[in-house]
Each structure stands twice: as structure tokens, then as C-alpha cells.
Amino acid sequence: MTTAMGRRRIFALGLLLAAPLIAQEEAPAPTPPREMRILPVGDHPPFRQEIRGGVRYELPAPPWSIPPRQVEVVAAAEKPALVRLTLGRPSEPVAVPAGPGSVSLREKSTSGPGPQWLRVRKPEAGDFLVVLWRDPSASSWKSARALVLPSDAPAGSLTILNIAPGPVALIYRGEKIVLRPNRPLRKALPARGPAGLQLATFRKDGSPEPRLSISLEQQSDERTCLVLYRSDGHDPRTPVGYTIFRERAPVPSAPAPPS
Numbered sequence: 001m002t003t004a005m006g007r008r009r010i011f012a013l014g015l016l017l018a019a020p021l022i023a024q025e026e027a028p029a030p031t032p033p034r035e036m037r038i039l040p041v042g043d044h045p046p047f048r049q050e051i052r053g054g055v056r057y058e059l060p061a062p063p064w065s066i067p068p069r070q071v072e073v074v075a076a077a078e079k080p081a082l083v084r085l086t087l088g089r090p091s092e093p094v095a096v097p098a099g100p101g102s103v104s105l106r107e108k109s110t111s112g113p114g115p116q117w118l119r120v121r122k123p124e125a126g127d128f129l130v131v132l133w134r135d136p137s138a139s140s141w142k143s144a145r146a147l148v149l150p151s152d153a154p155a156g157s158l159t160i161l162n163i164a165p166g167p168v169a170l171i172y173r174g175e176k177i178v179l180r181p182n183r184p185l186r187k188a189l190p191a192r193g194p195a196g197l198q199l200a201t202f203r204k205d206g207s208p209e210p211r212l213s214i215s216l217e218q219q220s221d222e223r224t225c226l227v228l229y230r231s232d233g234h235d236p237r238t239p240v241g242y243t244i245f246r247e248r249a250p251v252p253s254a255p256a257p258p259s
Helices: 002-026
Strands: 035-041 048-053 055-058 070-075 081-084 092-098 101-107 116-122 130-134 145-150 157-162 170-171 176-180 183-188 193-201 209-215 222-231 240-248
Touching: 002 183, 035 209, 035 222, 081 092, 116 130, 116 145, 130 222, 145 157, 145 183, 145 193
Parallel strands: 035 130, 157 222
Antiparallel strands: 035 092, 048 055, 070 081, 070 101, 101 116, 130 145, 157 183, 170 176, 170 193, 193 209, 222 240
16 A cells, blocks of 8 residues: 555656646747838829029928838837838838737937827738828828738739729739729739739729729749829829839748647
């Protein structure tokens, strides 16, 4: 009886010693931060210059006629990061925490934290792109709108995003499409040659009015994003402008081997 009791004690002691190792093995790995980029779209203000001493000098753009050149990105549990903004070009990526929540964009200030310019709700997971544009009802970039686009498009794809106030009609590779605002559309864009895209807006009677013809092409390891926006420049030729950027698509990570 004494021997059986001793064996039970040794077994219980073994379980106690193994428990920390089992808990350590079952503890979930910390979720790594993901990347956010910012893409402001819109028209540049008219070029301005003045002559001083017989020399032409380009004048800077009037305040808020373009997005701030630099903003501070503030997210919970992360130090503010300084990001440079350029119309029509995605910013460099900045790390943001995993999980839901919001990201604040503040004006850069040399005398401390600047005022908040915009607050963006981030998705729960994955890298993402924040598309910014000037509010159509405002005359200044102080009033801006934002849309979050997941950065999950694979190589060989075309993502079309319409942020104009109304729908647009598209003909892409023979397919007729009506693209509603703020609803991204993903299509294949083969690398075997340029693909044409025709764009039209709608007249008051509902008939399409042709506006643009765009040629798209990319390499087999690339992806392309086409953003359609309301032209906000001085006396634009067409009510719809566009920004195209293509990039190498991330290589999907290999699945973990079975344990």
C-alpha cells in the first residue's frame, strides 16, 4: 500500500512539473503588427509662378489645396510615425497594431502634437491601404474622406475602386460593368499584353457618355490598382480622374507543416 501511494505521489509531482511546459507550448504566439499605407488621390492645383529679378520661381501650393505633405500616424500601443503624402502615390508602409480600432492622422507640428486631421477605422487583420480624397462638397483638403482597402490582391489581379460621387460604366475585356461608389471590384489582368478599359459617366437621362480610354498592363508577379475619383482641378476636361499604381504582389507564405 505504501508503494502504491508513493507511486501516486511521484505521478502527481510529475504532472505539476510538466504543467508549466504544457502551458508554455499551448500559449498562442503574439500577433505581429501589420502594415498600413496611405494613398491620397485628386488633381494638383494650377501651377503658379512669379518673376523676381528676371528669374521665374515656382510658388508653393496654397494651404490645403493639396493634402498635408507630412502627417503623424497615431495608433494605440505604437509610437507616432511620420508619413509623407504625395498625390497619386502610396506612402511608405507604417506598422500598426493588430486587431480592430482606429488610426488617427495628425498634422505635423514642430511645437508638439498637431491637431487631428482624420480618424480611420482599421480592419481587424491584414495589411491595408487607406485611400484619401477631398470631400466633393468642400474646397479644401481640410475636409477629407477615407476608404480602407485590404492589401490582399494576388499577383495577376486588377482592383478597381470608384470613389466618384456616382456610378460609372466600364467596358473591360469585352465585359460591361456598372461600378457603384466605394465598392471595390477585382478582375484578372493577364501579363500577355495591354488590356483596354473604357469608362463612361451617365447623363441625366441615364444614357452613358464616354469619357476615358485607359491601357493597363503588368508583369506576371505584379498587381494593379485603379482608383477613379471626381476631378477637383481647375476646369477639368472630364468629371472623372484616375490614379493607377502597380506593384509586385507579396509571395504567399507556405503553410506550416503538420505537427
